[in-house]
Amino acid sequence: MANTPHGGVLKDLVQRDLPLRAQLLEEAQNLPELILTERQLCDLELITNGGFSPLEGFMNAQDYHSVVETLRLKDGTLFSMPINLDVSSEEVDTLKIAPGSRIVLRDPRDEAPLAIITVDDIYTPDKVVEATKVFGDNDLAHPAVAYLHNRVKDRYIGGKVQAIQPPTHFDYVALRFTPAELRAHFKKLAWRKVVAFQTRNPMHRAHRELTVRAARQRYANVLIHPVVGLTKPGDVDHYTRVRVYQAIMPKYPNGMAHLALLPLAMRMGGPREAVWHAIIRKNFGATHFIVGRDHAGPGKNSKGVDFYGPYDAQTVVSKYRDELNIEMVPFQQMTYLPSTDEYQPVDEVPKGVQTLDISGTELRRRLRTGAPIPDWFSYESVVKTLRESYPPxxxxxxxxxxxxxxxxxxxxxxxxxxxxxxxxxxxxxxxxxxxxxxxxxxxxxxxxxxxxxxxxxxxxxxxxxxxxxxxxxxxxxxxxxxxxxxxxxxxxxxxxxxxxxxxxxxxxxxxxxxxxxxxxxxxxxxxxxxxxxxxxxxxxxxxxxxxxxxxxxxxxxxxxxxxxxxxxxxxxxxx
Known part of the structure; x- marks a missing residue:
C-alpha cells in the first residue's frame, strides 16, 4: 500500500473547522493533562502537520507491535519506526487514563495546549524486544536504546489526536514549513523533481558537491532538509548548524536549492530510519531522496563495531522502493582530488589518484586547537561560523x-x-x-x-x-x-x-x-x-x-x- 500524504490534522482543522479549535480549547481547560517530553513534542508536531502521514495519532498496541515486527502498520501500510506516547504507571493511575479517556497534550516550554488525544488503549512494551527489533541490538551504546531504557516511561498509550494549535517556534521561523506549505512552495516554483538531502551535521564542500551532482543527474532541484529536533547526544547544536546551512546556500547555482527545517526527533536507527526518512520526505513533497554511507548510523557499539553496515540503509530502502513512491539516490562517500580540484564519489576514483579527506574527528580537533581548515574542505564562511561556536x-x-x-x-x-x-x-x-x-x-x-x-x-x-x-x-x-x-x-x-x-x-x-x-x-x-x-x-x-x-x-x-x-x-x- 502506498503512502499518500494527507494535508495534516492541523491543516484540516485550521482551514475547515475553526470553531472546533475554540471548542477544543474550552474542553482542554477541564481535561487531565500530560506535559510532553522534547521527543514527544517533535513527534506530535509531525503527526499533526502531516509529516508522519498516514499516522493520525500515537500508535496503539496493534500498530506498535506490527511496526516493531514487520515495518508495517496493522493495515499493511509501510511505516518503519514506532511512534509512541510513553507515560508512567503513576500517571496512568493519577490521571485515571483508560480507553476512551481524553487527555490534553501540553507544550513542555510554556504548557500551551497543543492537542487532545482520545485513548484507544494502554499497553506495556517489551523494551528489549523493541530495541532488538527496531535498532538491531539491545546495546546501551546506541543512543536510542539508552534513551529507551533510561528515559522512556513504562507504559504506552495509543490513540488519534485532535490538534488545537501548532507548537510556537521563536527561531528560524521563515525556514519552517509544514508539508502542505512546502509542497505548495514547490508547485509555485514549478519544481517537478526535488531531491531531498537529510543531515544532522554541518555541511561542507563535499555535501554541496554531492547534492549538486544528484540534482544534475536527475534534472531536479535540491531540498536541504536538516533535522532541528533531537539528534545524537554531542552533535553540533542546531543554531550553529542552521547558520552553517545559511552560509552554504549561496554556493549553489542560482535557483537550484531551497533550505527548510525539519523538527524531527531522530532515533539514529540506520536502515529503518532511512525508510522512515524517505516516507517523511515524500510527505514534504520530495520526489527523490539521497541515502548515503551509514545513513542515520549512531557509530560503534560497545564492542567497537559499527552498529550497521555502510550501505545497509541503501539496501533496505531499495527493498521498499515500489511502496515508498520516492526514488532513492544512492551515494558513496565523496573525496577530494587535488589534481583536478574537484570532489568525486570514492568508487569512481581511478586507482593511484591522490585523494584528500578530513574526518569529523580531525575537523573537531582543528576547531578546538585553531589549526587551519583548508579551502578545499570547506568554505570560509562555514569555518567562520563554526569557530564562533567552537573556540579553542x-x-x-x-x-x-x-x-x-x-x-x-x-x-x-x-x-x-x-x-x-x-x-x-x-x-x-x-x-x-x-x-x-x-x-x-x-x-x-x-x-x-x-x-x-x-x-x-x-x-x-x-x-x-x-x-x-x-x-x-x-x-x-x-x-x-x-x-x-x-x-x-x-x-x-x-x-x-x-x-x-x-x-x-x-x-x-x-x-x-x-x-x-x-x-x-x-x-x-x-x-x-x-x-x-x-x-x-x-x-x-x-x-x-x-x-x-x-x-x-x-x-x-x-x-x-x-x-x-x-x-x-x-x-x-x-x-
Missing part, C-alpha cells in the same frame, strides 16, 4: 567533579583548586560545594536514592550552563551512585557549545580516616542510628570504575592533588 580548548569550559565520602577532603581540594585556577586567570571559576548546593538548590530534598539523583542532576544542569559560557566549574557532591554520576556527565557533555568537558575525580580517602577526623561528629551520629541513610555507614558508596584521576589525602598532600588535576587539564589542552 583554552577558551572552553570544563567541569571537575569531585566525588567521595563525607570528610574525604573533596571540599578542601575544591577550594584549593579554585584558588589555583583563579590565580592562573583566563576563566571565571565556580565552586559548587555539596553542602552549599544542598542548602541553596536542594533544601527540600532528602537523602533517598531518588532525591540524591535529583540533587546531582541539578548540580549537573548548573554546571552545564556555566561551562557552555566558558567557565570552569568545580563540584564536590558525595554522589555515591554510579548511575547519577554518569547522568551528570551526560548532561554536561550534551550541553554543546564551548562546554562538554567533564572530568571525574575520585577522592578515595578511606572511611576509617574520614570517620576518625570528623570534627562535627556526623559519623558518630550515624553509628548511633541518629542519622539514617548515611553514605558509608548504612548506605552504599559505589566506587567509580572510570575516574579520570583517583586521589587520597592520606597518601598525598592537597597541593600534590591539586597539581595532578592541573596536569590533567593541561594534558587535555584546557590550560
Amino acid at each position: 580548548r583554552t577558551q572552553q569550559g570544563f567541569v571537575i567533579f569531585l566525588t567521595g565520602l563525607h570528610n574525604s577532603g573533596k571540599d578542601i581540594i575544591g577550594r584549593a583548586l579554585q584558588t589555583t585556577l583563579n590565580q592562573q586567570g583566563g576563566r571565571s571559576v565556580s565552586l559548587l560545594l555539596g553542602e552549599t548546593v544542598r542548602a541553596e538548590l536542594s533544601s527540600e530534598l532528602g537523602f533517598s536514592q531518588e532525591d540524591r539523583h535529583k540533587n546531582i542532576a541539578r548540580i549537573a544542569f548548573v554546571a552545564a550552563e556555566l561551562t557552555r559560557a566558558g567557565a570552569a566549574v568545580i563540584a564536590t557532591p558525595t554522589a555515591p551512585y554510579e548511575s547519577a554520576r554518569k547522568a551528570a556527565k551526560d548532561i554536561v557533555q550534551s550541553s554543546g557549545g564551548a562546554g562538554g568537558n567533564f572530568f571525574l575525580i575520585h577522592v578515595a580517602t578511606p572511611l576509617e580516616h574520614c570517620e576518625k577526623t570528623d570534627r562535627k561528629g556526623v559519623y558518630a551520629k550515624a553509628r548511633r542510628g541518629e542519622i539514617k541513610g548515611f553514605t558509608g555507614i548504612d548506605d552504599v558508596y559505589e566506587k567509580p570504575t572510570n575516574a579520570d584521576v583517583t586521589v587520597d589525602i592520606t597518601q598525598q598532600t592537597i597541593p600534590e592533588i591539586v597539581h595532578s588535576i592541573i596536569l590533567l587539564l593541561e594534558t587535555n589542552g584546557l590550560l
Whole structure:
C-alpha cells in the first residue's frame, strides 16, 4: 500500500473547522493533562502537520507491535519506526487514563495546549524486544536504546489526536514549513523533481558537491532538509548548524536549492530510519531522496563495531522502493582530488589518484586547537561560523567533579583548586560545594536514592550552563551512585557549545580516616542510628570504575592533588 500524504490534522482543522479549535480549547481547560517530553513534542508536531502521514495519532498496541515486527502498520501500510506516547504507571493511575479517556497534550516550554488525544488503549512494551527489533541490538551504546531504557516511561498509550494549535517556534521561523506549505512552495516554483538531502551535521564542500551532482543527474532541484529536533547526544547544536546551512546556500547555482527545517526527533536507527526518512520526505513533497554511507548510523557499539553496515540503509530502502513512491539516490562517500580540484564519489576514483579527506574527528580537533581548515574542505564562511561556536580548548569550559565520602577532603581540594585556577586567570571559576548546593538548590530534598539523583542532576544542569559560557566549574557532591554520576556527565557533555568537558575525580580517602577526623561528629551520629541513610555507614558508596584521576589525602598532600588535576587539564589542552 502506498503512502499518500494527507494535508495534516492541523491543516484540516485550521482551514475547515475553526470553531472546533475554540471548542477544543474550552474542553482542554477541564481535561487531565500530560506535559510532553522534547521527543514527544517533535513527534506530535509531525503527526499533526502531516509529516508522519498516514499516522493520525500515537500508535496503539496493534500498530506498535506490527511496526516493531514487520515495518508495517496493522493495515499493511509501510511505516518503519514506532511512534509512541510513553507515560508512567503513576500517571496512568493519577490521571485515571483508560480507553476512551481524553487527555490534553501540553507544550513542555510554556504548557500551551497543543492537542487532545482520545485513548484507544494502554499497553506495556517489551523494551528489549523493541530495541532488538527496531535498532538491531539491545546495546546501551546506541543512543536510542539508552534513551529507551533510561528515559522512556513504562507504559504506552495509543490513540488519534485532535490538534488545537501548532507548537510556537521563536527561531528560524521563515525556514519552517509544514508539508502542505512546502509542497505548495514547490508547485509555485514549478519544481517537478526535488531531491531531498537529510543531515544532522554541518555541511561542507563535499555535501554541496554531492547534492549538486544528484540534482544534475536527475534534472531536479535540491531540498536541504536538516533535522532541528533531537539528534545524537554531542552533535553540533542546531543554531550553529542552521547558520552553517545559511552560509552554504549561496554556493549553489542560482535557483537550484531551497533550505527548510525539519523538527524531527531522530532515533539514529540506520536502515529503518532511512525508510522512515524517505516516507517523511515524500510527505514534504520530495520526489527523490539521497541515502548515503551509514545513513542515520549512531557509530560503534560497545564492542567497537559499527552498529550497521555502510550501505545497509541503501539496501533496505531499495527493498521498499515500489511502496515508498520516492526514488532513492544512492551515494558513496565523496573525496577530494587535488589534481583536478574537484570532489568525486570514492568508487569512481581511478586507482593511484591522490585523494584528500578530513574526518569529523580531525575537523573537531582543528576547531578546538585553531589549526587551519583548508579551502578545499570547506568554505570560509562555514569555518567562520563554526569557530564562533567552537573556540579553542583554552577558551572552553570544563567541569571537575569531585566525588567521595563525607570528610574525604573533596571540599578542601575544591577550594584549593579554585584558588589555583583563579590565580592562573583566563576563566571565571565556580565552586559548587555539596553542602552549599544542598542548602541553596536542594533544601527540600532528602537523602533517598531518588532525591540524591535529583540533587546531582541539578548540580549537573548548573554546571552545564556555566561551562557552555566558558567557565570552569568545580563540584564536590558525595554522589555515591554510579548511575547519577554518569547522568551528570551526560548532561554536561550534551550541553554543546564551548562546554562538554567533564572530568571525574575520585577522592578515595578511606572511611576509617574520614570517620576518625570528623570534627562535627556526623559519623558518630550515624553509628548511633541518629542519622539514617548515611553514605558509608548504612548506605552504599559505589566506587567509580572510570575516574579520570583517583586521589587520597592520606597518601598525598592537597597541593600534590591539586597539581595532578592541573596536569590533567593541561594534558587535555584546557590550560
